[in-house]
Amino acid sequence: MRTRIQSFFRRKSAAAEAAGKPEMKILRDGETLSVSDIAELAAINGKSFNLQLSAALPANVRHIDIDLSQTRVDCGGVGALIALRNWARRQNRDVAIRLLNPTHPVRRLFNLTRMDQVFPIERK
């Protein structure tokens, strides 16, 4: 039996130090806010994703398009998307959130968790 033992510990790199803060691009076009270039949406950074997005959300935005073509997502990330939607509803905002271009694994996750019934999931 081949046995391989590996040990992964925190590497003190700029990337590790920046872990927990999703670096993303937010662009506004009229009533639509486009979010892209998210490397990861997961348990570690879901809360800060929401904080960043909610802080950057102008009052008259009606659509939020989140491009997930570069993004890894886990259930924590799904929870963050739900939290964003819940937040928008508490603000009495009629904001529509679309999930764009999820990768195959992410799409699979959305299907399993029925996110396809909560958010429109489209290719664009």
Added chain:
Amino acid sequence: MICSSGATCRLALPARLDAIRDAVRGAREFLAEQSLAEQELTACELALVEACNNAVAYSHAEGADPEVQIELHCDATAVEMQVIDHGPGFEWPDKVELPDEGEEHGRGLFIIQSLMQETFYLRGHRQNRLIMRLARGSADQPNHSADTNVENPGVRASTPAATSTCNQPPEEYGIASNSDFAAGKDARTPVGQQSPPPQLAAVQQKLALSEHVIGTMAKEICFRSEELAAIFRSTSELGRANDIEAFSERLLNDLLHLTGADWFILRLLPKDSRKLVLTNASRADLTLPPIELIEDHAARSAEAKAALSRSNVSFHPQQPLHPEDALALAHPQSSGLVKPILMGQTLLGTLTVGRHAGQPSFSSEHIQVLHTFSEFLAIQTINIRLQQEHLDHRLTNRELDIARNIQQSLLPKSFPKLAGYGLSGFCRSARQVGGDFFNVIPVTDDKVLLIVADVMGKGVPAALFAATLHTLIRTVAEWTHRPVEILERVNRLIYDELSGVDMFITAQVVLADTRRRRLVVANAGHCPLLATCRDNTIRAISPEGMPLGILPDVAFEHAVVPMTDCSAAILYTDGLTEARNAHGEFYSQERLFKWLQQNQSPSQTALSLSEGLLTELKSFQGQVSLSDDQTFLVLAEEIQVPCPDEEFAPEENSLLHLPARATSAV
């Protein structure tokens, strides 16, 4: 090509969310090397991420090992992933369901069960194991990714193909579910069961898993039994052994056996020292220099780092020791752990255990054993230190008792006879020995020298100088009986020793001449001599003179007091006037004056005056203990009365009295 017996990969990661991504990437790489299909890789990756998220979320407990382990095993038929954490664990719900769409949490277990064919959660004492299994080829089924069965999320959609490959475990495994094992709860919660008819392959898989679980438990029981036996052996020695080297040798050899370690190094920190000293090592010939505990050394020494940070420091090929680290020089290419030995927050030393190159790292059970054994070392180290301190204390007390007896023997055991006068003296030390003394040196039949001295300070240092001064004065008095000359000569003789330790002595020397009826008084910075006069006044006589030891050459003055004018003279040390009562008040010279005025009378003898003064002091001080030595010497005119010729043996604290002899008129 996969080896038919399978391939295994073990990973360890700190129990932090930011460590999960790298670990899962590594796991995926390993599984990709085993030629898993993309669907299977995705399923495993997703399930593993969620399992690790849970492990990190539930792993934080006081004392828990902050590490999560992943074990992957892959063969031609199946993939098994295990995620192990060391926290309190959690209760696996009877039914894993997808939460409401508005819920932000609670989807992880559902995802795991949806993607994996079998899921077991073993919750144990400080170790929890989530086992996920996926039959290879099952993820390729068209409906594998479209799991929507909420009632039984582990069940794939019922297509013949899916059923044939996604074999569901039977209701009954033949293994007790939710049964408790050993100490603590080790509830085994089989999940994902379904009622379709059992298939041979699934039963075989279950049996293999059961054997694995039972084997693991048997190993754990054996391990714990050995650990307990070692603990009992060590417990029996606690408090009895007084040799830390021998004790640690036995204890740490047991530790090597229990943990499978190849070597150990024990360093202890001597009391009041800042250097870790090698005390014991598995290699008898090992010699290592002490390690000073300063921050600079922490970068080059794992032992110093562990000691200064009061936390474990591990080392292994991915996190090697500094090339100059003594551990690296003693055991190159080893992996292991340095543990600080603590009693509370007090650092007692460090214990390092290690394995040679190529060996796996210590498991959490091994680290727990290391923790237990280091506590034993801490207890025994403290025991031995306390025993030694007790012994030292007893020896010191014994020596002080001897010194006290010696000092008592320096006090006069009887007074010379002085016609018409009586003498009485008292000396009490604040500690076992002190710096006060008095002496009475006969010069002629009608002359005596009265000496009272007070060495600065208390205890042994003052007592040593008091003994020296006593001898010097007796010696100098052989050549001169003039008080001023005595003080001048003694000062010159003792100056170097006193100034070398920044000490000084106050002293008073009085020549009592009963023939010429006068007192000649010389004073070296001492309290004034108090003379009770016949007109009921108290005179304080204090001729000029510096304390001994201040300057090498000092000129002293003298004063002459006619004895016809006074009925008694008292020499004393400031321990009397500086005695305190319960209210913090000093007795003071004023009180002493007042008391003498009230108590002086022709009928008072030296003894009665002494006893009265002693009663007065005790009454004032109450239960307050002495802060300074107390000494006084009384010379009193006494009416000549016949009395038995007896001398009282000196009592404790040297209260002496010699009755006046009916030999000459006053």
